[in-house]
Amino acid sequence: MNMKIVNVKIPTLDKELFYTISIKDGSVVELVPHPSKVKGERAFSYLQEELMTTNDIVWDGEGRILLPGMVDAHMHLDKSHTLFVAENKSGTLLEAIESYTKASESFTDEQVKERMRKTALGALAHGTTTIRTHIDFNTRVQEETTFRGIRMALELKRELASVMTIQVYPMLPYYPYTDLDRTKIEKMLKMDIDGVGGAPHISEKPLECIDEIFSYAKQHNLPLDLHTDESDDPAVDTVLYIAEKTKQFHYQGKVVVDHLCSLAAMEEQKAKMVIEEMKKAHLGAITLPAANLYLQGRGDTGIIRRGITRVRELLEAGVPIATASDNVCDPFHPFGRGDLLQIAQLTGYTAHLGGKEDIPTLLKMITDIPAKLTGKQEKGIATGQQADFVIIDATSVERLFAELPQTRAVFGGGRWLVSTTTSRHYEVNGSIQLGRG
Ligand SMILES: [Zn+2]
Structure with a gap:
């Protein structure tokens, strides 16, 4: 499919300019910025039939927002929608x-x-084209259950490969390990997984757990993505040991730490030192505001802490930090729909990021930054790259965050993958009027 779209805004590149994007054989062949709108041929349609049957056309985006395919760097696909079977x-x-x-x-x-x-x-319908999913790998249940999540995630990864990228990160069990645990772990590591996950801070012996996780990752040359210090206790600081091991194993740039709730509870001086150590070890970070708002602060009375890590301080220190969905409709987080735009809005609330300069940062936290953290070769929108984007029915970033419009069209792999349209009909003074919704 060859096409050109004029008059789209790409706020991850520039908030004000209008872009012309030309696509040929699934790649961006030209990307031209303009200070004001140019002439288009036909108003952009969100109707799947029109999108799919039109070739060699110049769509007029009329100032709508185009974002790179979003990257949800931390989900739990295996647990999602289990709320009604697990209280x-x-x-x-x-x-x-x-x-x-x-x-x-x-x-x-x-x-x-x-x-x-x-x-x-x-998630794809909302514009997410890459998902990193953590998958439970519990060695202390029947063997069939131990491997079920990973087998199914790998099958799904293959099944959906033509429309989206799914990275599978099994979570290593809690330490200490028996010989039988280790046998199962070795078997799992030989499967077609993308990296190693875990939640060592919950283990009886967190540091020993981190040692073993790093050994397995190094042995199999796999990157690491760890649930880290998901606790309100300021004394929980396994991230320091993870930073140390990262340097020792020369794993800089290959380790991502998620949650970091205790970092928010620490006193300023210690938090500063932790962020400095994270930076030295080139750790990436992910905040998960939905699940942590729900799970953290359960022991607090009076003013209840929110459990959200120090997003602004991490950004200012230059630690790449993304925001992601985590759990969807399960006992860890009973709500959600896998919409990263909603999560970015929630990050705006929880991290106090809502100013003019903050909004593009929030958008980068669901696109460019997680693309980098998940090792995607192609990041953002640029000439010569695969065309992988979503067009959302909003003409300014302010409206984008105010309305979270559901009307979206997602492009990838050289074709339109999915479109969603919603509309409102108002009865005003005897006549029906159509409004965007
Ligand atoms: Zn998680």
Whole structure:
């Protein structure tokens, strides 16, 4: 499909300019900025039939927002939509883990894959074309359950390869390991996985757990992405040891740490030192505001902490930090729809990022930054790169964040992948008027 779209705004490149983007055989062949609108041929349509059947056309984007295909760098596809089979009465992380583990023994292959597919395709419809999913790898349940999530995630990864990229990161179990645990881990590491995950801070012996995780990653030459210090306790600081191991193993740029809730609880001096050490080790970071707003601060009374890491300080220190969905409709987080724009808005609330200069940063936290953290070769929108983008029905970034419009069209792999349209009909003074919605 060859086409040209004029008059789109690409706020990750520049907030004010209008761009002309030309696409040939699935690649961007030309990208030209203009200070004001140019003449188009036909108003951009979100109707799938029109999008799919039109070739060699000059669409007029009329100032709508175009974003690079969004990157959800931290999801749990295997757990998504299990809320109705796994309760969490206390709303704590520990009950969520226990409840999910118990329920997981009764899941079938079909159920797990169906839930993963639903979440992944839902995310795609919102404009996410890359997902990194953490997958439970619990060695202390029946062997079939241990491997089910990974087998299903790898099947789904292959099934959806033509429309989106899915990276599979099994979470290593809690330490200490038995010989049987190690045998299962070795078997898992030989599967077609993309990296190694885990949550060492929950282990009985977190530092030993981190040692072993690094050894496995190095042995199999896999990057690491770890749930880190998801706790309100300022004394929990395993990120310092992760930074140390990263340097020792020459893993700079290959380690991502997620959550970092305790960093928010630490006193200023210590937090500063931790951020400095993270920077020296070239760690990437991910904040997960939805799940942490829900799970953290459960022991607090009076003013309840929000559990969100120091996003602004990390950004200012130059630590690449993305924001991501984490859990969707499960005991860890009962809400959500896998829409990164919604998550970016939530990040704006929780990290106090809403000023004129902050909005493009929020957009980068769901596009360029997670693209870098997930090792995507192509980042953003540029000449010569694969055309991978979403056009959203808003003509300014302010409206984008105010409305989170659902009307979106997603392009990738040389074709329109999915479009969603919503519209409102108003009855005003006896006549029906159409409004965007
Ligand atoms: Zn997570």
